[in-house]
Amino acid sequence: xxxxxxxxxxxxxxxxxxxxxxxxxxxxxxxxxxxxxxxxxxxxxxxxxxxxxxxxxxxxxxxxxxxxxxxxxxxxxxxxxxxxxxxxxxxxxxxxxxxxxxxxxxxxxxxxxxxxxxxxxxxxxxxxxxxxxxxxxxxxxxxxxxxxxxxxxxxxxxxxxxxxxxxxxxxxxxxxxxxxxxxxxxxxxxxxxxxxxxxxxxxxxxxxxxxxxxxxxxxxxxxxxxxxxxxxxxxxxxxxxxxxxxxxxxxxxxxxxxxx
Amino acid sequence: xxxxxxxxxxxxxxxxxxxxxxxxxxxxxxxxxxxxxxxxxxxxxxxxxxxxxxxxxxxxxxxxxxxxxxxxxxxxxxxxxxxxxxxxxxxxxxxxxxxxxxxxxxxxxxxxxxxxxxxxxxxxxxxxxxxxxxxxxxxxxxxxxxxxxxxxxxxxxxxxxxxxxxxxxxxxxxxxxxxxxxxxxxxxxxxxxxxxxxxxxxxxxxxxxxxxxxxxxxxxxxxxxxxxxxxxxxxxxxxxxxxxxxxxxxxxxxxxxxxxxxxxxx
Numbered sequence: 001x002x003x004x005x006x007x008x009x010x011x012x013x014x015x016x017x018x019x020x021x022x023x024x025x026x027x028x029x030x031x032x033x034x035x036x037x038x039x040x041x042x043x044x045x046x047x048x049x050x051x052x053x054x055x056x057x058x059x060x061x062x063x064x065x066x067x068x069x070x071x072x073x074x075x076x077x078x079x080x081x082x083x084x085x086x087x088x089x090x091x092x093x094x095x096x097x098x099x100x101x102x103x104x105x106x107x108x109x110x111x112x113x114x115x116x117x118x119x120x121x122x123x124x125x126x127x128x129x130x131x132x133x134x135x136x137x138x139x140x141x142x143x144x145x146x147x148x149x150x151x152x153x154x155x156x157x158x159x160x161x162x163x164x165x166x167x168x169x170x171x172x173x174x175x176x177x178x179x180x181x182x183x184x185x186x187x188x189x190x191x192x193x194x195x196x197x198x199x200x201x202x203x204x205x206x207x208x209x210x211x212x213x214x215x216x217x218x219x220x221x222x223x224x225x226x227x228x229x230x231x232x233x234x235x236x237x238x239x240x241x242x243x244x245x246x247x248x249x250x251x252x253x254x255x256x257x258x259x260x
Numbered sequence: 261x262x263x264x265x266x267x268x269x270x271x272x273x274x275x276x277x278x279x280x281x282x283x284x285x286x287x288x289x290x291x292x293x294x295x296x297x298x299x300x301x302x303x304x305x306x307x308x309x310x311x312x313x314x315x316x317x318x319x320x321x322x323x324x325x326x327x328x329x330x331x332x333x334x335x336x337x338x339x340x341x342x343x344x345x346x347x348x349x350x351x352x353x354x355x356x357x358x359x360x361x362x363x364x365x366x367x368x369x370x371x372x373x374x375x376x377x378x379x380x381x382x383x384x385x386x387x388x389x390x391x392x393x394x395x396x397x398x399x400x401x402x403x404x405x406x407x408x409x410x411x412x413x414x415x416x417x418x419x420x421x422x423x424x425x426x427x428x429x430x431x432x433x434x435x436x437x438x439x440x441x442x443x444x445x446x447x448x449x450x451x452x453x454x455x456x457x458x459x460x461x462x463x464x465x466x467x468x469x470x471x472x473x474x475x476x477x478x479x480x481x482x483x484x485x486x487x488x489x490x491x492x493x494x495x496x497x498x499x500x501x502x503x504x505x506x507x508x509x510x511x512x513x514x515x516x517x518x519x520x521x522x523x524x525x526x
Contacts, residue, residue: 023434035441042451043313167290174301184312
């Protein structure tokens with residue numbers, strides 16, 4: 001247990017250092033959410049100037065998802081491409097711990113998206129920003145982090161097991177922005193698509209964070225969103241457990257993990 | 261005559277080979293994901309965001325803007341990677357060692373991306389019509405085709421300039437991503453230019469796409485070619501300016517790299 005925690009901490013520290021100087025991540029976590037925020041500010045605030053905090057939360061969510069998607073996709077695959085995967089799976093260290101450390105790093109760093117968007121809206125555009133229910137917002141953000149980490153734990157082995165899925169990574173960015181209701185409510189979407197949203201923890205995260213920031217979060221709403229995030233998070237972890245077993249089987253038994 | 265034939269061979273052969281090299285690692289599935297599904301997602305996201313902001317009647321504004329902006333996918337990423345790929349794959353040294361006409365070699369890198377970019381825009385316009393109700397019944401299709409062609413050429417001009425940047429830095433994908441999103445924000449694809457401060461509007465008119473998107477919206481709304489001609493001429497001139505700056509940079513890079521022996525050093 002202690003050894004695993006040490007692995008998680010070490011991987012976290014190393015990955016934070018790597019990501020902090022990775023221009024692709026800097027773009028995904030800082031530049032892209034800021035440019036989306038600028039667009040959303042000009043688009044959404046034209047009619048209603050009180051939507052500033054909505055833009056901050058929504059564009060921050062886009063940064064969280066983009067970072068999780070791209071880092072999650074390459075958490076294991078990058079080790080494969082660099083030839084270090086065999087070393088990791090052959091060591092007594094759990095592969096899941098390594099991926100957990102990396103996911104924790106990307107989720108932590110991507111929280112910067114929201115902070116930068118807040119700074120942009122507040123300092124550059126001088127929008128009046130206030131979080132109506134700060135305690136609920138902070139608590140919801142913590143549950144969101146847990147849900148995103150569990151989603152990341154699902155994405156990494158999934159992309160390692162199905163390499164062809166990595167080709168779809170560019171096409172998976174916007175669907176979550178849409179289905180997650182990050183910058184507009186899913187009521188705009190056709191009814192048949194709503195069940196897909198309900199299966200995504202980021203949707204519940206966006207829903208409760210928007211509600212808490214605008215002051216419309218009722219106890220029932222908060223409870224529902226948190227419960228769904230925790231339930232879906234548990235399901236993602238259960239699925240990722242099976243996928244990690246497949247990854248390890250391919251590495252240790254079939255010796256096919258490095259085959260492209 | 262023989263010289264002309266050789267030049268044509270360099271231009272066309274180089275164009276096709278650089279495109280093949282760029283997508284050699286691609287299988288059909290990821291190609292569809294990148295060139296068909298991802299653009300559709302972009303159009304849907306920004307159109308839904310736009311209609312949420314300003315009402316359902318404005319869907320065409322966002323759908324057309326984003327469909328035309330898709331040309332930047334080929335024009336910026338494709339062209340840049342075609343030029344930058346020469347260095348990454350170690351073929352730049354042979355290219356600069358050959359007596360081939362530099363201008364044709366340079367322009368040839370963009371040719372297939374112009375066609376690919378136009379195909380991407382057509383696909384985007386079809387999605388916009390099928391899924392978002394954009395009405396083409398009043399559009400002069402020939403004028404629209406010319407608008408798409410000129411806008412794509414002009415965007416590839418910026419791509420050629422960015423491609424030369426890829427010979428100077430390893431961080432070209434960062435620059436490309438930023439340029440692509442800057443075009444998305446400031447070309448008028450999603451935000452009417454009038455909403456921006458005046459200095460931003462002036463800067464936006466130095467970008468490719470800005471006039472092209474305006475022209476496409478007008479043509480689809482029923483304007484005739486003569487009415488949008490000034491916009492198209494402006495778009496073409498902007499593209500030509502980027503090509504000239506890019507070619508000057510390309511020539512300077514070759515000369516400097518040969519003199520200093522830094523052809524493959526970043």
